[in-house]
Amino acid sequence: MVDAAKQSASEKPYLSITNIVKKFGDTAAVDGVTLDIRRKEIFALLGSSGCGKSTLLRMLAGMERPTSGQIILDGQDITRLAPYERPINMMFQSYALFPHMSVADNIAFGLKQDKMPKGEIDARVAEMLDLVQMRKYANRKPYQLSGGQQQRVALARSLAKRPKLLLLDEPLGALDKKLRQQTQLELVNTLEKVGVTCIMVTHDQEEAMTMATRIGIMSEGQLLQVGTPAEIYDYPNCRFTAEFIGDTNLFTGPVVVDEPDRVEIEAAELGGRIWIDHGITGPKGMQVWASIRPEDVRVDRDPVAAGPNAAKGAVTEIAYFGSYSVYHVKLGSGKVLKAMVPVNRWHEANLEPPTWGDQVYVSWRADMPVVLTR
Amino acid sequence: MNIQRLFKRLKPGRGAVISIPYFWLLLFFLVPFFIVLKISFAEQDLAIPPFTSLMNLEEGGLLHITLNLGNFDFILSDDFYAKTYLSSLQAALFTTLMCLLLGYPIAYAIARTDPARRNVLLMLVMLPFWTSFLLRVYAWMGLLNENGLINSFLLAIGLVDEPLPLFHNNFSLYLVMVYAYLPFMILPLFSHLVKMDGRLLEAASDLGAGPIKAFFTITLPLSRNGIIAGSMMVFIPAVGEFVIPELVGGPDTLMIGKVLWNEFFDNNNWPMAAAVATVMVLLLIVPIAFLHRFETRQLEGKGNE
Numbered sequence A: 001m002v003d004a005a006k007q008s009a010s011e012k013p014y015l016s017i018t019n020i021v022k023k024f025g026d027t028a029a030v031d032g033v034t035l036d037i038r039r040k041e042i043f044a045l046l047g048s049s050g051c052g053k054s055t056l057l058r059m060l061a062g063m064e065r066p067t068s069g070q071i072i073l074d075g076q077d078i079t080r081l082a083p084y085e086r087p088i089n090m091m092f093q094s095y096a097l098f099p100h101m102s103v104a105d106n107i108a109f110g111l112k113q114d115k116m117p118k119g120e121i122d123a124r125v126a127e128m129l130d131l132v133q134m135r136k137y138a139n140r141k142p143y144q145l146s147g148g149q150q151q152r153v154a155l156a157r158s159l160a161k162r163p164k165l166l167l168l169d170e171p172l173g174a175l176d177k178k179l180r181q182q183t184q185l186e187l188v189n190t191l192e193k194v195g196v197t198c199i200m201v202t203h204d205q206e207e208a209m210t211m212a213t214r215i216g217i218m219s220e221g222q223l224l225q226v227g228t229p230a231e232i233y234d235y236p237n238c239r240f241t242a243e244f245i246g247d248t249n250l251f252t253g254p255v256v257v258d259e260p261d262r263v264e265i266e267a268a269e270l271g272g273r274i275w276i277d278h279g280i281t282g283p284k285g286m287q288v289w290a291s292i293r294p295e296d297v298r299v300d301r302d303p304v305a306a307g308p309n310a311a312k313g314a315v316t317e318i319a320y321f322g323s324y325s326v327y328h329v330k331l332g333s334g335k336v337l338k339a340m341v342p343v344n345r346w347h348e349a350n351l352e353p354p355t356w357g358d359q360v361y362v363s364w365r366a367d368m369p370v371v372l373t374r
Numbered sequence B: 001m002n003i004q005r006l007f008k009r010l011k012p013g014r015g016a017v018i019s020i021p022y023f024w025l026l027l028f029f030l031v032p033f034f035i036v037l038k039i040s041f042a043e044q045d046l047a048i049p050p051f052t053s054l055m056n057l058e059e060g061g062l063l064h065i066t067l068n069l070g071n072f073d074f075i076l077s078d079d080f081y082a083k084t085y086l087s088s089l090q091a092a093l094f095t096t097l098m099c100l101l102l103g104y105p106i107a108y109a110i111a112r113t114d115p116a117r118r119n120v121l122l123m124l125v126m127l128p129f130w131t132s133f134l135l136r137v138y139a140w141m142g143l144l145n146e147n148g149l150i151n152s153f154l155l156a157i158g159l160v161d162e163p164l165p166l167f168h169n170n171f172s173l174y175l176v177m178v179y180a181y182l183p184f185m186i187l188p189l190f191s192h193l194v195k196m197d198g199r200l201l202e203a204a205s206d207l208g209a210g211p212i213k214a215f216f217t218i219t220l221p222l223s224r225n226g227i228i229a230g231s232m233m234v235f236i237p238a239v240g241e242f243v244i245p246e247l248v249g250g251p252d253t254l255m256i257g258k259v260l261w262n263e264f265f266d267n268n269n270w271p272m273a274a275a276v277a278t279v280m281v282l283l284l285i286v287p288i289a290f291l292h293r294f295e296t297r298q299l300e301g302k303g304n305e
């Protein structure tokens, strides 16, 4: 985390989006986003449906006019440029390949607009076809290709002009799950080989986590948090991020003890206190949330010492995932807590695994919860 | 696989459904055409109907078939007919081009407006069909006449000293032809343009093509089938058009429809009229059959989709 901060301070941003707003009528689809992107970064915008990801991307491409705000790319203010004047290319979610042109003509289309000499166009098209391993299909029409092949042609077409910025809107959204996972790595490899600065939109968090160097979490037109996948997972800064990335258990309550080395939260739903081993900045009595990841919750069959960060409950559901199981434990308050338990946990302790209806004890270490103020 | 099985199960019903249009074509196109073809090989006769029959069963069981090629010979030898065919094709071609030039922007604009307004605009395009075609041509006569509305108005405001020659010439002919056939161009063009994926234009723009370039490289090629359909809808009936050249055309307007009419009603020469019609059909069918083959080959290519 320190490293990333240092790096971003030393290198000046390549793309700089300042307080950009897009309103459709009275509602703001993008509501004041400020974001800096570094050169050669693969940045993923992640958020639920309708949060404004596509709108933000389309403003970068020039297909939507921002209501206000500024976009600077490599020192040039591009806020008001038309799409065809921007050194930016986009790969569309539906690929938008030109149906009446061959694969090679699709890739050459952008180059022809730049009046590039024919020989150079042919060379570049061949290079792009090799890059996406589609040389054999150069003369096919888009409808003669499979979904995955179309995706690669669309990628080649958007890379052919060597754009300063590549935009990918749900690049793998049209592929089925299995092909998608395989293509994720292939796509990242290609992007890294070319060394292009890239912003991609997705609502698949796994895709964002595997592909991106940094992630931005969007909700209702606002950018809630920006960071590396690990930062966002380990240190979510709000409830939305905590719940959106991975799974979590949230407890709320007032801060009752706030010392430099610990915080205690009176969590009614837990029926006790949550104890955290570091201080927070905020007034005492403030309402906060504590986020505890299921994998940080320990499940015991025998009573654990009463105190903070512990509760008793009954198993209501067990989901088996091979190497681990997720237990749903209903606490006295009626709140259901999720706990991820490795399969060999019981075996190693020489215990019978708990089943439906069994009484169990849940607990976690004081360094596990993350305190959220919003 | 599944679809094939489904089709197999549907087969008897499917055959019946497919046969309906074929039956329709047979009944209303092929049969009448062969009747016309038959008459064209006959000779004029003072009888009812006014032509000789081709086959005569004589005594002794001898079947006489008389094919009179004289009408075709006459059409081919008298260059009046060649000129008329040519000028009909010319008039139809010009009408088609004008309809295309006017209709394309209109169809494009309608396809790009929001759906609520689109229906109103389409209604406006089709509105003329609610009155009789003949009535609309007469309305134009009232407008274009030497002392019609337009000329009276221009004279009244003193813009011209004598009536403009708007009527009974090629100007009025083409004006009314284009007016009458424009909807037949707009509707098929519209139905193709409205289906076009707007993201393709966005993609073109994203790749550096300005609006004009994008139109010529994307929109126009993708609406090719609409252009072909609209042009055929205008061109084919325009070649044989009779009413418009008769009512608003000039005295020297040569159109095959008019010749047909003359042969039928003035000369009562049915075999000649039938021969003129047959040649016209052949002139039209050959290029269309060619186009059709081209189209089906394209469709077969798309079948792999």
Ligand SMILES: Nc1ncnc2c1ncn2[C@@H]1O[C@H](COP(=O)(O)OP(=O)(O)OP(=O)(O)O)[C@@H](O)[C@H]1O
Pocket: A024, A029, A047, A048, A049, A050, A051, A052, A053, A054, A055, A056, A203
């Ligand atoms: N052209 C438009 N006119 C009016 N409202 C629009 C328009 N485009 C988008 N919106 C609205 O703006 C909001 C954000 O849309 P956007 O397409 O950016 O969402 P998204 O995050 O890309 O969602 P998804 O993941 O479903 O693609 C939505 O509420 C949408 O209805």
Ligand SMILES: [Mg+2]
Pocket: A053, A054, A055
């Ligand atoms: Mg979207």
